[in-house]
Amino acid sequence: MPRFLPSALLAACLSSCLIGAALAGEPPPSGRLLASNCAxxxxxNGKGPxxxxxxxKSANxxxxxxxxxxxxKEGDGLMQRHAMGYSDAQLRALAGYLSKQR
Ligand code: HEC
Structure with a gap:
């Protein structure tokens, strides 16, 4: 069996489970999926470590x-590059979601 197969199956399951969850219940809070990129x-959820x-922190x-x-204008090259990947609306969604985490 090719070595990549188990991870391909896992990926397929993960995405169908996510789609299933999205169809089954309430949508996840705005920004939550985006914030999983920061974990x-x-x-x-930005809670460290x-x-x-x-x-x-405040959404603003x-x-x-x-x-x-x-x-x-701020941060090292790493966060600058990361921040470039998001639209204005996505940055607001991220900031709003993270600000509500305790
Ligand atoms: C590959 C690692 C990495 C990822 C992924 C990452 N960050 Fe960062 N982030 C950093 C580092 C390192 C710093 C501190 C240095 C700097 O300011 O650039 C930082 C700093 C920050 C700051 C400044 C915090 C402060 O108190 O000054 C914010 C806001 C931030 N990140 C938001 C995010 C968000 C939102 C995401 C996801 C969309 C994210 N980061 C993903 C590494 C990362």
Whole structure:
């Protein structure tokens, strides 16, 4: 059996489970799926451990920081590049979601 098969099956299951969950119940809170992209460096829902803790900061300051990083005015190259991948609406959704985490 090719070695990639188990992970391909797992990926297929994961995505169909996510779709199933999305169809079955309420949609996840706005920003939550986007924020899962930040977990590897800022912890689940921005609660650490990791780099700067994001959970519970004000939505405005998170948004402003992300916009400054997107514009290359703040942060190191890593966050600048990461911030560039999001639209304005996505940054607001991220900031709003993370600000509600405790
Ligand atoms: C690959 C690692 C990595 C990922 C993924 C990542 N970050 Fe960061 N982030 C950093 C590092 C390192 C810093 C601190 C250095 C800096 O400011 O650039 C930082 C800093 C920040 C800051 C500034 C916090 C402060 O108090 O100044 C914000 C806001 C932020 N990240 C938001 C996010 C969001 C939102 C995501 C997901 C969309 C994300 N980051 C994904 C590594 C990451």
């Amino acid at each position: 590897q460096c800022h912890g689940t 990791g780099f700067d803790r994001l959970a519970g 300051s998170l948004y402003e920081e992300l916009k400054e990083m997107q514009a290359g």
